[in-house]
Amino acid sequence: MKYVSEFRDGGLAGRLARAITAEACSGREYRIMEFCGGHTHAISRYGLRDLLPASIRFIHGPGCPVCVLPIGRIDNAIDIARRPDTILCSYGDTLRVPASGGQSLLKARAEGADVRMVYSALDALRIARAHPDREVVFFAIGFETTTPPTAVAVKQARDDNLQNFSVFCNHVLTPAAIQNILEAPAVRNLGTVPLDGFIGPSHVSTVIGSRPYEYFAAEYQKPVVIAGFEPLDVLHSVLMLVRQLNEGRFEVENQFSRAVTRNGNRKAQQAVADVFELRARFEWRGLGEVPYSALRIRPDYADLDAEHRFGLSYRSVPDAKACECGAILRGLKHPLDCKVFGNACTPETPLGSCMVSAEGACSAYFTYGRFQQTEKAS
Amino acid sequence: MKYVSEFRDGGLAGRLARAITAEACSGREYRIMEFCGGHTHAISRYGLRDLLPASIRFIHGPGCPVCVLPIGRIDNAIDIARRPDTILCSYGDTLRVPASGGQSLLKARAEGADVRMVYSALDALRIARAHPDREVVFFAIGFETTTPPTAVAVKQARDDNLQNFSVFCNHVLTPAAIQNILEAPAVRNLGTVPLDGFIGPSHVSTVIGSRPYEYFAAEYQKPVVIAGFEPLDVLHSVLMLVRQLNEGRFEVENQFSRAVTRNGNRKAQQAVADVFELRARFEWRGLGEVPYSALRIRPDYADLDAEHRFGLSYRSVPDAKACECGAILRGLKHPLDCKVFGNACTPETPLGSCMVSAEGACSAYFTYGRFQQTEKAS
Amino acid sequence: MTSGAKPGYVRPLNFRRGSVELAHGGGGRAMAQLIDELFMAAFDNPALRKGNDQAVVEPPPGRLVVATDSHVVSPLFFPGGNIGSLAVHGTINDVAMCGARPLALTAGFILEEGYPLADLRRIVESMSEAASAAGVSVVTGDTKVVERGKGDGVFINTTGIGVVPPGLELSGDRARPGDHVLVSGPIGDHGVAIMSLRESLGFEAPITSDSAALHELVAAMLDEVPQVRCLRDPTRGGVAATLNELSRQSGVGIVIREEALPIREAVDAACELLGLDPLYVANEGKLLAICPPDASERLLAVMRAHPLGSDAALIGEVIEDSHGFVQMETAFGGTRNVDWIAGEQLPRIC
Amino acid sequence: MTSGAKPGYVRPLNFRRGSVELAHGGGGRAMAQLIDELFMAAFDNPALRKGNDQAVVEPPPGRLVVATDSHVVSPLFFPGGNIGSLAVHGTINDVAMCGARPLALTAGFILEEGYPLADLRRIVESMSEAASAAGVSVVTGDTKVVERGKGDGVFINTTGIGVVPPGLELSGDRARPGDHVLVSGPIGDHGVAIMSLRESLGFEAPITSDSAALHELVAAMLDEVPQVRCLRDPTRGGVAATLNELSRQSGVGIVIREEALPIREAVDAACELLGLDPLYVANEGKLLAICPPDASERLLAVMRAHPLGSDAALIGEVIEDSHGFVQMETAFGGTRNVDWIAGEQLPRIC
Amino acid sequence: MCLAIPVEVLELKEDGAALVDAGGVRKTVDVSLVEGVTEGEFVILHVGFAISRLDRAEAERTLALFREMGLEGDE
Amino acid sequence: MCLAIPVEVLELKEDGAALVDAGGVRKTVDVSLVEGVTEGEFVILHVGFAISRLDRAEAERTLALFREMGLEGDE
């Protein structure tokens, strides 16, 4: 695949890795948070850790829109799906997320709710047109990448005057989450997990640009590299961070220059602005309530807003007691620090959100990294 | 089974048969029309013909409520069943009746219509209560026996203020049909099929009594015996007819004295009168339009009348060209006279109504009597 | 950094409240778990334990017999059994009807998403009990899960293999005019037991399904009367369908006597109530046997000596008839045709 | 009184416009007709023609092998085959994977009321062609019809029997550290071909299912390299599931090399698009072979000489590992776990 | 036509319902169309409704008639 | 996060749709969120939408950088 395979070249990977090894000072640690699960995934799937010197330490951030969805929101979605004559559509990732009482959308479907996996928000629109006698609700999740498509669907529904379609909006914002992590008492006050730099999600920045990170690169004096998701991109961004740290710089650099600009995609930003507005607060799984960290549908589109249409009320539900997702999402703990990792909590029976999506830190570690730990243990 | 097995005693059957043989004059024919398919069935199933002298000739009448349903009415029922969010309920017998274009309710069901077999009209009510969001239509068919139960269902629906239930009424009247047969030009003017006497359906008379037959026994000078459906009852009624004919009487006699009275079941008659009124005309398959031969729902219950509720319009559809059902139902022809009997028309692929129900003359003959004909041919 | 991670660990299936999920058929760990904790546990035997996609068995000498049936009964549980025991009995019987000793069964499950694991376990355990009681192992199997609304709880295919001792030749085409026709007991029990559970029919009958494995009855019969021409279990379509099949295969006619047919009163009554004919109602633990006339008395005696044939009866005989008609002498001395069922048997009102 | 009545006559099935009705499974004449006009016509062979509820076959000497699979693929038709050909290939492959020569198949159909007879005929004819091409007969079968909404068009169970020549011992528990792991060709084709038809995914790929019967490839392999330890077809759950099964059964670890895995570009691309991993995608005409290291070169040569193995590759080796982990050396020299699939593979957005 | 069988009323229930028996088969049916049904009586059952009472004495009389008739014609 | 891949725009269609290709896989997607997409261009595809343009020259520059970097460190 053009512009994919080239960035997976094992030979070039070796060269990048050697450059990192050469430049990383052996005396110090480079604590790098990859905010986004996509980077976590790439690190695990390609075994990048094996290529890098011990001084590079990755800390997995909260960057999986599925993992950060709080239980109460999944409960809401299940309630919608169980309404008579209702079809709930969502992306495949969300179907397995654990909700209250051992439920999930997949289980609700097994029990008779009409839950459909869609590939695109437009598929949900298509389903609504095909079933004029049913309520069709699109359970919208995702970061800034996924929000513009939802905006397009909302606008099309309005243009077509579709009466049986609505969106249950759970779109969240990356910069707010990163800021929250840096503002967390453990980080700021106690300094338990000193983070040296960030790998920023390139796909988000194709839409929002790199500029939104400039504020806290400066404010928190941490370098940020907007990085692509191919393994060479990740290695390259590590190298770029090592160089900034070695040089004492804390800039926003753009590794994914092939698709990210400083200002991002204005047209997509406009679509979002037309349809959505900031929520004053939103609960993130693991992070708790984060101010101005999510979007909701503007009052002009209230008829297309499932929260409004069905009078949904939100009830916060605490995570499983043993679950350390909160600490893991903040970079305070590692999956292996969780007592139930790999026994009560497995990808088949996830207790916490980090075990749900392949992007989740626990899931990625279970699937790709578990044997290493076992080898060390044995 | 009490009051069933006793009336199937083979020993007693022999005695009755011998009595008939002894009393039937060998010089003449006794042309007896069993109006009702139930008697046709009993004659075939128990092989009664083998027991009787050749001078007794049975002529199969139109007395199967399924067989007499015209194509247009089945078409209406299929149209109802195909409406979205509609459940059509009916007795098992009606599901296979051929409609226009090779259709039937069974085929409509196979193609996705929600058609349910019920054992009782009250089951249709139960289904309506269980599915408040669906229209539930009871496709009501049958003679005077089946009409009072439908009346009870309509009244209960009214009492319970059920909003999603209605009845597609196709109840027909026995005496009108018998009279039509006697009035048919072929019988009255041409005398093609001189009928000597009638075996009358006892179950109908449990409700309407024997009195309604008194008029044409006198008017047409034909004896009528109201007969039970067990084989001994049929033999007994043949004997009673032979005796009347030998003695030149033309009375209404009641062989089924164990459950039929002259006046019938007044309470059931009242229920019917409360809910139904006469139709000025109704098409019978095989007989054509017969005046005052069917019931419709009274205007007071118009909201429960599917014809009214769905604005059904009736379109008469001619039977398959080759089909001789009309002549067979009138006693003018025998199933074997039909060119397509047993080849294009079989119980699996019925072309005409007489092949549909096990009660139909063609079906009964195909199932129970065909081998005899073949034996004779070979 | 320490961890409680157990390699390959999975939380045990929740047989109390859990239900079948698509993952149980997805080829992953959930499927492996269902196979281990349910099927392997219930059917445990060396062939299955091997864990391969096929089983290897060492057959005794003789010709090999194979029979297959998919079971789709509804409801899945009924008086006298459930789809699990039925799936074992049905296929053992098809194997046994050619005189073979059943050796092994395969089991293919098609499960509907959402079906309760507790009920599935009851079904699998009944299967296992039925198989053990019959002395047959389930040596290999398969599990598929279909989306909710694309199945009906549980479908089970069983395929049976067996071995016919040399010299034995039973086949539906061997009936000859003059042969006698026997049935191993009262007919229609299974069908009536099932119908009594249909909500739309709503009646109660003191009838349990006759579901049973007949291979031992067959062995006893063939030991004593190896001349038996053919055996068949009158399942779907009832005795009428089976007699029509046999007469068609052999190119003969068959006459049965109504009075000789063993039928329980409640079966008769249920049929009257619904407008059905017991000749067309399914059986799952009965067989029809055709044998030369001089052997029928001995055969009847052997059958009656076996618990599954205690009410066996001689019900008719084979005649010459190129049309292959099946006829019945009624209790009145009349005769009527006993045709194949037309379409499915639907309860009638008239 | 004369009549055109033809004893036993039925109007031929309407294969143009007709559809499956409940009567086709009712045990009556309609069912007999479907069997005659469709199944018997397509699968014609002496055992089936006998018309019994079981088939008798004369096996050559050797141990008997039996394998069963129910097929529930959706959609029923796909590039490269349909459920009919798939049902034949799938079971032949399971029989062949222990080195057996397939002898006979059974076919159990579960049909949904309303399914078009025309499509059913296409399926049955594909089955018949696939079986003929493989030199295997469908010797007995079964047809059930379920109400509309209680099935999914057509489900087909096939059970296969075969015979393993004496001396051959293939089993998933025979892999030993040091053994080599081979695959017979590019992986993921079947799964991607199926997914490309899902309306909800909506993509086009120049990929056809690899559905094929592998018994001749297996025969060629075993002729030349009888030392093969085990063979298995990586169907549901893909290569990842099969390697995990084998490592579990044998109590060993397996390491494969990412760079050695044959994968077509379009399969790779489709997986990228959907967020899937080709290691977990189903194959229906591929096998994994494990053999002693000194035999792998010869084995690879034989495989490559066969049309169904022309792109065969040595992809890894068996190692000692009491945890039974499957690992992959990535193209980067890193290593990762290749675990069982968790749940079903769902397309991802993140 | 009009498949109907005699059943014995075992137990009267609410709303015009009754439990009836036919040869060991039991079913709850509607008896509201027949005036004054009592337990132990036989009724004629059709599509789940009693449509009339069965007069046991009359039934016996009819059977007796058959038997007598038989006697005359007996060989 | 945000699974997205570069695809080539083969053909622009009505209503903001376009046929795209990725390694031989073709799919109709929505390109209305990217200003002025032309045929032959590469875009980044996410949940059925192009969310940005891919700059081929930049991509080549990045790759060239990797290759140079390699040369320094090569054994």
Ligand code: SF4
């Ligand atoms: S292993 Fe499970 S419970 Fe533990 S932190 Fe991860 S997701 Fe939470």
Ligand code: SF4
């Ligand atoms: S055989 Fe068929 S077509 Fe002919 S009269 Fe009878 S029902 Fe009509």
Ligand SMILES: [Mg+2]
């Ligand atoms: Mg719903």
Ligand SMILES: [Mg+2]
């Ligand atoms: Mg409908």
Ligand SMILES: [Mg+2]
């Ligand atoms: Mg069978």
Ligand SMILES: [Mg+2]
């Ligand atoms: Mg069977």
Ligand SMILES: [Mg+2]
């Ligand atoms: Mg059988």
Ligand SMILES: [Mg+2]
């Ligand atoms: Mg399998």
Ligand SMILES: [Mg+2]
């Ligand atoms: Mg298998």
Ligand SMILES: [Mg+2]
């Ligand atoms: Mg298989």
Ligand SMILES: [Mg+2]
């Ligand atoms: Mg296999």
Ligand SMILES: [Mg+2]
């Ligand atoms: Mg069968």
